[in-house]
Amino acid sequence: MEWLLIIAGIVLAVIGIAGSILPLIPGPPIAYAGLLLQQLRNDAPFGTGFLIFWAAIVVVSLVLDYFIPIWGTKKFGGTKYGVWGCTLGFIAAFWLGPWGVILGPFAGAFIGEMIAQQNSNIALKAALGSFVGFLAGSFLKLIICFFMLYYIVTAI
Template identity: 45%
Template sequence: MDILLIIIGLIFMLIGVLGSLIPVLPGVSISWLGLLLLYFTKSIPFNYWILGTTLFLTILFSVLDYLIPAKATKKFGGSSYGIWGTNIGLIIGILAPIPFGFIIGPFLGALIGELLLDSKNHNRALKAATGSFIGFLTSSFIQFLVSVLFLALFITLVWQHKEGLF
């Protein structure tokens, strides 16, 4: 049973790393579930400190995943229209059957939102949309790093207790 839990946990970890790059999947959350499964094995001693810290990081970075693009839009001069456009564009981009919709959506959403506010100021709208895009890339990169960190922790824990597993 331990081997099955480790294999399923590893699959969750790999899906989590992939999910950190594809916004449809909550990458860090799926990676954390992989860590949780690891602690259901009999061979790995339960560690509340690791699980609690990684759960805190999971919640923190899940919230930041939504806040970073909006804050970057605002930092680049975007208004609330641009921020709403970013969020709506992300949802539409995820659901739209177009390649890279999750990247194009927030950019176009912020651009359209800013143009709705002030249709004459194209430079400001483009700057805000660029901020949205940079925020999205930053958020995805952070999610990727955290997911890879969780994977490294998973592998380390399995490696340390491999005698009891196999």
Template identity: 50%
Template sequence: MDYVLITLGVLFIISGILGGILPVLPGPPLSYVGLILLHLTERYQFSTNFLIVWGVITIVVYLLDYLIPIWGTKKFGGSKRGVWGSIIGLLVGMLLFPPFGIIVGPFLGAVLGELSSGKQSREAFRSGFGSFLGFLVGTLLKLIVSGMMAWYFFAKMV
């Protein structure tokens, strides 16, 4: 049974790393499931504190991945309409054009929101760029967290 759990764990860890790059996969949650599967074996155990800490990190990173593009929009001068445009663009992009809609949706939503509030094209695109930059930061964060969980997974087996 351990071999099945380890094999599934490896698949979840790999999927988690891919999820750091591909917006359609929830990277850190998949990696966390990989850690749990390894923990369920008889040979390899993690402490309860370790699993709780990584569970919290997983939840925080998962939420930040959706909030950072909104913050980027605000940081680059976006108004409330730009922020709401980014949120709506994220939702529409996720539902209608996965996986690329998660990248393009917040950008276009922020730009359209700013244009609807009367801002010039340059300011609107700056807000959209902030949203895109936020997406890149979220992606990097997911890759780091999933990569660290992969390291713990494989280090435990050595």
């Protein structure tokens, strides 16, 4: 039974790593489930404080995953129109699968900036900021999931 829990935890952490790159799979929560599975072993390897700490990190990463593309749009010179476009583009394209989640905020920020300024260079720069924000969020989730995989493996 121990090995089944260990293998399941590692598999969940690997799925979490894949989910950090694939937009519709919630990577950190799945990897966290792998940590929680380890607690069912005969000798629970993690303390309550450790699990609460990682639960908080997972929640923060989920919240940041929605706000980092918006921040990227602002950082690259986007206006309120670009930020709103990025947000609405994410919501509208979320249902279109992985490409929608990647391209929706980009297209929304671009359209919002075009409405606001009618300057395609500035609009493209703001849209690029939303894409950079998406990449930054994915990288953050990737790091979190790799750490959880590390803790699962070292707990063996």
